[in-house]
Amino acid sequence: MTATSSTPSAPPAISVIGTGYLGATHAAAMAELGFTVTGADTDPAKVDALARGDVPFYEPGLPELLRRHTETARLSFTSSISEAVAAADVHFICVGTPQQRGSNAADLSAVEAATLAVARAMTHDGLIVGKSTVPMGTAARLRTLAQAAAPDGVHVDLVWNPEFLREGKAVEDTLHPDRIVLGSVAGADLGPLLEIYATPLGAGTPLIRCDLPTAELVKVSxxxxxxxxxxxxxxxxxxxxxxxxxxxxxxxxxxxxxxxxxxxxxxxxxxxxxxxxxxxxxxxxxxxxxxxxxxxxxxxxxxxxxxxxxxxxxxxxxxxxxxxxxxxxxxxxxxxxxxxxxxxxxxxxxxxxxxxxxxxxxxxxxxxxxxxxxxxxxxxxxxxxxxxxxxxxxxxxxxxxxxxxxxxxxxxxxxxxxxxxxxxxxxxxxxxxxxxxxxxxxxxxxxxxxxxxxxxxxxxxxxx
Incomplete structure (x- = not known):
């Protein structure tokens, strides 16, 4: 994976698409792990608040983490997905999948829109990482859509990395997870994610590699x-x-x-x-x-x-x-x-x-x-x-x-x-x-x- 603005030895830059509860926590935690992170959201008011270091919801420990890294160039926020994607190599999808109106099924419109927006905005090879909770079969379909939507000459792959955050303990759960699950197709290059998670993996966090449906099913199970x-x-x-x-x-x-x-x-x-x-x-x-x-x-x-x-x-x-x-x-x-x-x-x-x-x-x-x-x-x-x-x-x-x-x-x-x-x-x-x-x-x-x-x-x- 290469980026126009980095050398082969540079750590991967990260974009986080969706800066609600999951996305804001993940962005701040990735900055804490030493990576350059750009958070993107379609809500300008939320982006402005986060850019000031203000968390628009209550989560112990997150405001301090956010302010520490927004005061440097390590963590920034934007309402432009294209801007966030162009600056990054690994793109985490952290948007919501609420219950559909009139049905028990998950509403996947936001996660599909975010994935396609990232793929279309990519200027260089990159990896899309789904963290949203989705039904089995979603990741494979999104991978196909993303690869079809990417510009000519740009290689994109998609893996699924479910989140296991507990509200009230989200910062601790992100920095010190009890397991890391990476779901992918056979032969996928997981190197960038292994580098991103090197700190918790080095501390003994178990790593589970699996196929896409299993990764999707782990969280809901x-x-x-x-x-x-x-x-x-x-x-x-x-x-x-x-x-x-x-x-x-x-x-x-x-x-x-x-x-x-x-x-x-x-x-x-x-x-x-x-x-x-x-x-x-x-x-x-x-x-x-x-x-x-x-x-x-x-x-x-x-x-x-x-x-x-x-x-x-x-x-x-x-x-x-x-x-x-x-x-x-x-x-x-x-x-x-x-x-x-x-x-x-x-x-x-x-x-x-x-x-x-x-x-x-x-x-x-x-x-x-x-x-x-x-x-x-x-x-x-x-x-x-x-x-x-x-x-x-x-x-x-x-x-x-x-x-x-x-x-x-x-x-x-x-x-x-x-x-x-x-x-x-x-x-x-x-x-x-x-x-x-x-x-x-x-x-x-x-x-x-x-x-x-x-x-x-x-x-x-x-x-x-």
């Missing part, structure tokens, strides 16, 4: 497995409640089995966000297209169990409020789908808050980071600026996102603010005995058709 663990423990939690068993102790016992592990075995409100829900639906859809009916049926059940958890929280609140929340004041703690992020995409917490609002409750929501993003999505909800503002005069307090700020609250101080000291801990993250000793009625999630059961002390575990 990982998310599907994690989602299945969450839905499994939530299904078992309902059995535990009915049988008088303790789901938290059960999860601890299961977690000591190295084949199972403790992570993602916390019963509660369930998963949300921009990845797990849409990825399991897209995988189920694609599995159905390929005739893999058992996989599709399993994933549908996982999805249904997860969505039912939101209704269980709503039913619990209705029961503790005497059957109706009309004109009841409900303090909701949490809007983001998980802590350490301001992401409210498919957030169970925000979904529950909105559903109670529609039932006539006076809902006041507080989240340490997600107030602005939540308010844009649900402008009819009321948002407080503090825990105190959310819970004052509340008939019930709901803990729906397990921020440390919530798990460390002083229950005695809060009891003096509320109308009724009743808390629904939908994440099993509070010290139930401490809250009960301060005069609170502490409730978990009730099985369908049953009265909500107070939490036991052993339920007070912080979920992943």
């Amino acid at each position: 990982a998310n599907a497995f994690l989602a299945t663990k969450i839905s499994f423990i939530n299904a078992i939690a309902e059995v535990c409640e009915s049988a008088g068993a303790d789901v938290a102790v059960l999860a601890d016992a299961l977690g000591h089995d190295a084949r199972i592990g403790r992570q993602f075995l916390d019963a509660g409100l369930g998963f949300g966000g921009g990845c797990l829900p849409k990825d399991i639906r897209a995988l189920a859809h694609r599995a159905g297209e390929l005739g893999a009916g058992r996989a599709a049926a399993l994933l549908q059940q996982v999805d249904e169990i997860n969505m039912a958890q939101r209704q269980r929280v709503i039913d619990t609140v209705l029961q503790v409020c005497g059957g109706s929340v009309l004109n009841r004041r409900i303090g909701v703690l949490g809007a983001a789908f998980k802590p350490l992020t301001d992401d409210v995409r498919d957030s169970p917490a925000l979904n529950v808050a909105a559903a109670l609002h529609l039932r006539g409750a006076q809902v006041v929501v507080f989240d340490p980071q997600a107030r602005a993003t939540a308010q844009r999505q649900f402008p009819t909800l009321t948002f407080g600026g503090s825990v105190t503002e959310a819970v004052t005069d509340a008939d019930a307090v709901l803990v729906l996102t397990e921020w440390n700020e919530f798990t460390s609250m002083d229950p005695a101080a809060l009891a003096a603010l509320v109308s009724s000291p009743t808390v629904v801990d939908a994440r099993h993250c509070l010290d139930a005995e401490r809250w009960r000793a301060a005069g609170w009625q502490v409730h978990g999630l009730a099985p369908a058709g049953h009265a909500p059961a107070p939490l036991r002390a052993a339920d007070a575990l912080t979920p992943v």
